[in-house]
Amino acid sequence: QKEVEQNSGPLSVPEGAIASLNCTYSDRGSQSFFWYRQYSGKSPELIMSIYSNGDKEDGRFTAQLNKASQYVSLLIRDSQPSDSATYLCAVVESGGSNYKLTFGKGTLLTVNP
């Protein structure tokens, strides 16, 4: 059973701070990784994708990937109250033409004004 683990939180940060969300995965052959944001009562929304080791920046968001450690993270700089949501880490399973995503259970982030 391929697993994706996230701290469930809640993670609480003050407005303007950096929020750090972490994710580990068990499938050593995985090559594609995504971060989704899900507001309460809404559907998951893609915010970042990363495929190579290192950092990938998009606005206030930075995804970091370390395949050797099987670790992926999401940093949110200058956190805003509108960033308060559950963040889901998703990993594409390796093997053949398998395009299955395995999701973590998500980390609830609260940004306090």
Next chain:
Amino acid sequence: DAGVIQSPRHEVTEMGQEVTLRCKPISGHNSLFWYRQTMMRGLELLIYFNNNVPIDDSGMPEDRFSAKMPNASFSTLKIQPSEPRDSAVYFCASSRTGGQQPQHFGDGTRLSIL
């Protein structure tokens, strides 16, 4: 561009009734996924299709669940007979084929079985 369209948005029905959830993927996307989300189990993949063909249904919980994709623009997930433990939010997602292609989710169907 229109996103993934699901219907109905909410469904409340009594135990034992048949439930049919519908999904229209994004035009040009040839992979379609059905998920179920609950507080206890998180987001679980039920089944996915590639070019209208079911590829992996290992997540379908039992024979009461079935899914079809008769053409590239329509899929259904059916539960018959429904049970209270089927209550959850059901999401449909679609993507272009390929491991690096992100999945885009519909708004979901909130299902309550009384």
